[in-house]
Amino acid sequence: MDDTEILSSSEQKMEDASTESPADAIAVTHSSDDSGDSDSDSEDEAESNHQIETLESELSANPYNYDAYVQYIKLLRKTANLEKLRQARKAMSAIFPLSPSLWLEWAKDEASLASSDNVPEIVKLYERGLSDYQVCSLVYWKQLLE
Incomplete structure (x- = not known):
């Protein structure tokens, strides 16, 4: 090489x-x-x-x-x-308060490592991210639903 x-x-x-x-x-x-x-x-x-x-x-x-x-x-x-x-x-x-990108990255990382038993914890993580920004972000909701 x-x-x-x-x-x-x-x-x-x-x-x-x-x-x-x-x-x-x-x-x-x-x-x-x-x-x-x-x-x-x-x-x-x-x-x-x-x-x-x-x-x-x-x-x-x-x-x-x-x-x-x-x-x-x-x-x-x-x-x-x-x-x-x-x-x-x-x-x-x-x-x-974490930026939306930090929340998304965290939630994606945890979701990629999680089993089906951990789904409620991942949802709580997305909810925490949403509560930091009180803004309905389409990207954030899309990630939550995937």
Whole structure:
């Protein structure tokens, strides 16, 4: 594989990571472990872990830093750290009204991981998102009904 193919592959993975659910991210992580780029993966993982630790320190010192929460959630989602991701989303939503896109992303992620037994919990999550904005968003309702 030449440098151009490696670069294209990396760019594609970055694009995919921004739109995939945590379950997809886990599958991508496991499948990429088989490639010959384990050193690069280890470096990326170490960098992500460092960024996570930095953001955790920032949020511990200043729990009202909205931008740090957004970055933290984005990074946890990218690394498929589901337990910390759930905790971060709950903590942020307790302090701030989440944007519609953050609510949708959260609900979609949980729905992609849920079984039929968890449907009431997913509906409650959508309802919480709607209560933050009291606006009838067609996109939001469409997602809830799917």
